[in-house]
Amino acid sequence: ADFETILTETRGAVAIITLNRPKALNALNSVVMTELTAALSAYDKDESVAVVVLTGSEKAFAAGADIKEMQSLDFVDAYLGDFISGWDAVASFRKPLIAAVSGFALGGGCELAMMCDFIIASDTAKFGQPEITLGVIPGMGGSQRLTRAVGKAKAMDMVLTGRMMDAAESERAGLVSRVVEAEKLMDEALAAAVKIAAFPRAATLMAKEAVNRSFEATLSEGLRFERRVFQSLFATADQKEGMAAFVEKRKPAFSNR
Numbered sequence: 001a002d003f004e005t006i007l008t009e010t011r012g013a014v015a016i017i018t019l020n021r022p023k024a025l026n027a028l029n030s031v032v033m034t035e036l037t038a039a040l041s042a043y044d045k046d047e048s049v050a051v052v053v054l055t056g057s058e059k060a061f062a063a064g065a066d067i068k069e070m071q072s073l074d075f076v077d078a079y080l081g082d083f084i085s086g087w088d089a090v091a092s093f094r095k096p097l098i099a100a101v102s103g104f105a106l107g108g109g110c111e112l113a114m115m116c117d118f119i120i121a122s123d124t125a126k127f128g129q130p131e132i133t134l135g136v137i138p139g140m141g142g143s144q145r146l147t148r149a150v151g152k153a154k155a156m157d158m159v160l161t162g163r164m165m166d167a168a169e170s171e172r173a174g175l176v177s178r179v180v181e182a183e184k185l186m187d188e189a190l191a192a193a194v195k196i197a198a199f200p201r202a203a204t205l206m207a208k209e210a211v212n213r214s215f216e217a218t219l220s221e222g223l224r225f226e227r228r229v230f231q232s233l234f235a236t237a238d239q240k241e242g243m244a245a246f247v248e249k250r251k252p253a254f255s256n257r
């Protein structure tokens with residue numbers, strides 16, 4: 001499909017979505033939201049796609065929601081239009097989704113990265129929730145997902161002061177899973193994606209679902225969910241193959257069944 005604000009590409013079982021509004025530092029307007037969620041929805045249905053990598057440019061993953069687009073909204077417009085809720089589709093995407101972040105990931109850009117399953121950052125990455133400087137607060141999950149990712153102290157600091165964290169601080173805080181040199185960002189993200197794509201499809205989706213369950217459930221309910229999903233994987237051919245291959249000291253040949 002042809003999009004105006006994103007580029008899409010598939011390499012084997014890995015799809016790459018690149019935010020592409022360079023003149024606005026990939027500010028997230030309603031067209032980006034519509035196009036990105038349409039691309040994800042197509043990848044969800046496309047059996048040839050196992051994993052998606054979401055990235056931006058070297059200078060900016062995304063510098064936030066588009067301030068020029070939202071500046072004149074009033075409350076009733078925002079409320080009746082359920083402003084911003086369309087982004088929920090990113091968080092509910094079922095396949096593994098990796099954010100490869102270089103440069104600015106601010107406001108909605110930081111929140112979009114946090115909707116992904118994990119973030120690989122370049123050493124140039126800067127994360128922040130500067131909404132307070134505009135007279136608003138995070139609206140795409142920042143107050144909730146950042147707090148879960150880095151804890152109350154740092155989340156409050158970020159949300160109340162609007163300051164940015166560099167890549168090293170973001171990694172220390174647990175917001176990003178790895179930091180790599182800027183030139184190696186896509187190689188690292190794609191290598192992770194290729195690795196995941198080689199594992200049994202059902203297990204990768206269930207692994208994601210189980211980890212995400214921890215944010216919604218009590219510990220005992222989360223553990224019960226995990227155990228039942230774990231048990232259910234013994235109904236798959238790939239569990240038999242994976243364990244047989246280990247015992248026979250050979251590489252598994254998974255069938256995604």
Ligand code: HXC
Binds near residue numbers: 065
């Ligand atoms: C619209 C944006 C934008 C944004 C940058 N641009 N961020 N346009 N919305 N969020 C545009 C600028 O207006 C400018 O366009 C061009 O991109 C380049 O930006 P500069 O500011 O000239 O670049 P630079 O000096 O390098 O500064 C980079 C920056 C700064 C520090 C990232 O652009 C910045 O502070 N941006 C806003 C960050 C922010 O507050 N994000 C939170 C948004 S609120 P022109 O046409 O002038 O060249 C949010 C809420 C989410 O995300 C919750 C849901 C509502």
